Amino acid sequence: MSDPQPATADTGSDEWLRLICADLGNAARSKLLSALGAPEHILSASPATLRGAGAQPADLDALSQIDDVRVRNATAWLAAPNHHLLTCNGPFWPEALRNIPDAPVALFVDGDPGLLAMPALAIVGSRNPTPQGADNAQQFARYLAGHGLAIVSGLATGIDASAHRGALAANGATVAVLGTGIDQCYPPANRDLQTEIARAGCVVSEYAPGRPAVAGQFPARNRIISGLALGTLVVEATRRSGSLITARLAGEQGRSVFAIPGSIHNPLSRGCHQLIRQGALLVESADDIFSDIGPRLSQVSAAAKNAPGKPESKADQAPDADYQRVLDALGWDPQGIDILAERTALTPAELSSMLLIMELDGLVAKAPGGGYIRGRR
Helix, strand or coil, X not given: CCCCCXXXXXXXXXXXXXXXXXXXXXXXXXXXXXXXXCHHHHHHCCHHHHHHCCCCHHHHHHHHCCCHHHHHHHHXXXXXXXXXXXXXXXXXXXXXXXXXXXXXXXXXXXXXXXXXXXXXEEXXXXXXXXXXXXXXXXXXXXXXXXXXXXXXECCXXXXXXXXXXXXXXXXXXXXXXXXXXXXXXXXXXXXXXXXXXXXXXXXXXCECCCCCCCCCHHHHHHHHHHHCCCEEEECCCCCCXXXXXXXXXXXXXXXXXXXXXXXXXXXXXXXXXXXXXXXXXXXXXXXXXXXXXXXXXXXXXXXXXXXXXXXXXXXXXXXXXXXXXXXXXXXXCCECHHHHHHHHCCCHHHHHHHHHHHHHCCCEXXXXXXXXXXXXX
């Protein structure tokens, strides 16, 4: 993660906060923004103009009764270091969310917003996994984060928490998407984990500070989990699991869906087996994931690096000179990331992301016994 940053907010944050704090659904906000163009136009519009833009009577009531206390609380939260507001028409908006169905109109971010532009994989699954399932989630997340992917999940108990911990153990990037207000923690048992993610990665929510846990908000947040990622990996899930909602949303968003198979006697394998029957890619190792998303990684990384006005993250600051430093530090004998970090003064997280792209480009190769060597290109 980059050094502590001052709060980042897209232009017109006061009006945005008032629109977000109005008791409108996301669909109503999106419709009004599409018709009227900006929050200030919505807030100053006459009832007739709002009705012409598609507002329903309940929407008119909500816009006329915005809670000023809620707005002040959101303003105070945003004033703290490393607290950010990203908006859908602002320069900092994650490109991955721009065209998904029912996209959020804004995100509160606690941590490093630059991580939202990284190539990412979502990992989801049961809240009550088997010990093997929890270990699979942690080990996959640790390996994938160590090779340059951000790990996105929902901070729930079970598979979600294991995935976040795996990414943190690799000193990699992880993104927790909340189904509550950005200042809330649900479940409360994960408070320390949420704090660690905010410090080393980022926590995001479309809900303003103070918004409590409400059941319907958690399925809604799943579209953001899948939308931020190139694909979604389901580790363990029953046939009625909320993780299957995330997988379905990933498919609707044009993302890849991966599933880990398990014993036919394990109820938590049945959701994964159902997904595989429906066309999800069966995963036995991380190579199964990289073989599918690999061709898209360079495009995502290039888009992230060139995004205009995006808040900078160390994960995407590496200029061409840094890549050359890595090549200069490599030889024909395998070199581990720790040695490369010493030779280049780059962090392990930076190196992991860069080496993944360089490997896909044929500039470096993994050695059979571990470490990296120069590629044949």
